[in-house]
């Protein structure tokens with residue numbers, strides 16, 4: 398991937414993040430920036446080489462996506478609890494899944510499991526059009542609200558059951574599942590464009606990262622990568 402400044406979205410240029418603002422939690426201090434730089438170096442050492450992904454991680458303040466009380470933990474390479482017993486993925490995992498997706502500018506991407514909205518923001522910063530689905534109403538609402546505050550473009554939020562995908566908006570160039578699936582979700586696979594790819598962790602206790610490429614109307618090709626541990630991909634909606 399090459400750097401494409403026209404598409405690379407930099408929220409710093411669009412968002413007023415000042416100490417005096419009403420949203421006191423949206424302060425990105427030098428301390429935060431320093432911690433973030435270290436985190437990105439750590440992720441790079443773990444094998445993420447794509448400069449655009451590293452740049453996106455170094456710009457986007459991860460602590461905005463956590464409750465204020467937990468911001469000390471935002472720059473450790475660890476998953477972290479958010480509301481409703483869900484988690485914001487480990488930064489390395491976000492980078493890993495993003496790298497496997499080969500994001501190109503203008504890609505139409507379906508994300509299953511909005512959670513905090515952090516992963517969706519990274520995809521947008523790389524120039525993708527993102528459609529993200531969350532089953533927990535609380536998370537759907539808070540991710541959408543934060544997105545409005547940060548003014549990160551090209552993300553549409555849906556409170557829906559991810560197993561159904563978004564049939565009316567299909568096909569998608571890429572589908573990213575950020576919850577652990579017990580098996581391949583057939584309905585979602587059929588929402589991929591021919592040549593499109595899905596990145597999905599599959600397994601019960603521990604999941605293997607799969608990249609599934611749709612070769613034709615009926616043929617799919619699997620590639621397997623490393624093992625991870627995700628919160629489960631669960632059917633049905635949760636309302637407040």
Ligand code: SAH
Pocket residue numbers: 483484485486509510511512513514515516517530531532533536557558559560575576628629630631632633
């Ligand atoms: N991508 C998120 C991390 C997601 S954790 C981030 O960047 O913060 C996985 C998320 O998947 C959880 O929020 C969980 O509620 C959601 N999820 C699980 N099953 C789902 C389903 N069937 N449809 C939509 N979201 C689902």
